Amino acid sequence: MTTTTTTNSSQLASMFGAIWALIKKIPPIYPIFFAIFITVGILNPNYQTMNGIFVFLRRASPLAILAIGQMMVLASGGFDLSMGSMVTFVIVGSSMLLSNDPEKALPTIGIMMCVGVLVGLINGLTVSYFKIPSLIVTLGMLLLVKGVAMYWSGGAPKGYFTDNFRVFGRGNFENVPIFGKFPIALLIMLIIAVIAYFVFHKSNFGKQILAIGDNVRASQLSGVRVRLVRTLAFVISAFLAVIAGVLLGGYGGISTNVGDGLEFQAVSAAVIGGALLLGGKGSVPNVIFGAFTLEALFNLLNLLGLPKPYKDAVQGLIIIGAVAYAAFSTRKKR
């Protein structure tokens, strides 16, 4: 964009045209996010500092991780509603396994990851082989996983998380050049985002997920192993739920209701990030910003002094609005 005095008006017009075309390509989620975030920043000066922005990003990271997992399943045409229960299970289960012993932190996380893979496998195999719609399977799994967590702990988990367990969720890298403090949770989220980006956008597997979500029969006929791909999507989703659970446990400590409703937040984040429900579309960066937008919006509601339950109501409106908008714009294209 070098400015020359000799540019004639038609060149200028075409340049503006090109820029406008570029602007039109930007998904609506980005301007929406920045508008909300800047409003939050004006209302609460804490968000004007580098530190404040990182605090925000640290808090939004678990939701972004959940949204990435949820998007994988949504893109394949299913739902994973067991994510929130999985988070509760990780937090309650870890408190039982840890029994206040720092030595056990890493093995505990390892065991939880195995449980995550197992739950994802059960979800995926049940959908694939019993042919039950995923919304029923994962709603059943929601009851089951939460039930196991509560049964195991007797309804009231005891003890505390050791510092080396909590560090993932609330720790910072100190004295990082330029940034100062850099949250560990954010780094974990970014690593996952990069891997997910390559898996989803650059690998065959990602294309197969989208193909299944778009048209199961067509992808089956062209040789996609539908059941395998679909099951893997559920495994990724449950595994990421475990990681989000470890981060949330580290951030907020032990509680039996952290996971309640998180599955809906993950769906909302994915949907406002432009993942088409019932499959066929999705984007890792957009979905991450979908999660950031949701978190920023919750902050905004908080700053405006609305009682907490209204978070739910606003979320409901957002989901319906986003899906109606998507339905409207795809109809227009036809």
Add this chain to the structure above:
Amino acid sequence: MTTSAISQNGFLRFIRRIPPVYFFLILVFVGGAILDVTFADGQMVTNPTILTNILVRSVALGIVAVGQTFVIIGASIDLSVALVVSVTAVMTSFIMQGDPAKVPLAIGVVLAIGVVTGMVNGFIITKLKVNAFIATLGTTLILRGILNASFANFKGSVPRSFEYFGYGKIGPVPVSILALLIVLLAGWFILARTKYGFQLYGTGGNVEVARLSGLRTDRVLIIAHIISSLTAVLTGLFLVSRLRAGAPWIGTDGVYDLESVATTVIGGTALAGGKGGVWGTIGGVLIFSVIDTLFNQMGVNPFMKNILRGVIVILAVASYTIRSRREAA
């Protein structure tokens, strides 16, 4: 139906018309009775009170499942029923405040809430083209937000006279069971004997074909959603008359959303829409009540109950879907 049982041939045809869920029901009941006699006191078969309780337990889920059957036949789904149950229970006891004179007002208000919720659901699904699951999930979140922001605990109470719905008896038969029976018969009549019923099956079977052959499919679906919300309101009224006061968690704790969908599917109504009926659904509901009663008899830990519920829902639905050729999503 009774006349066909006269001849041998007709009898076989009658047997074949019974939804397969009833054979499962007999299986579950016999299995449950054996478990009860062996491991508990065996009252499930000997004590008539417990037998009636199986039916009373079916009332809450049964009424709302009839409405769910309507929307699922229309190839839609209604996840907002649990919250409608909660809203009804809370609003009823909040408005009544134990005053018998306010009963009609309260019932009028909650019925209006039901109609509006159903209309909003139907409108979002048909006019805004939002997937039914997401649409009703959205209204669930909206209702939950408003409800939890306004009420935190049991509010108000219902007058003694209103408890008649939950505890009253006509002769030996509890009023609540009669209410369920009336809802069932009305549901059966609408589905099998009225023009609207045929329109609903047509819309659920193939919405494009139905629309092209002149059906106003949007209106058909909106009405189905209103019916579903109204049955949820009835369930809420029944629950609050039994509990004597409403709390915001009544509907969600009963898992009426998932269980009404599950019992409908177990009863033979395909989630893809276009076929099924209320008699199958009530069979599914009875299975759940028998299992629930069995859990109580055996003193199963409440958390364990939730685990088993999750497993049973999945397995029960699987027994129906496993034969389908289509890939699920």
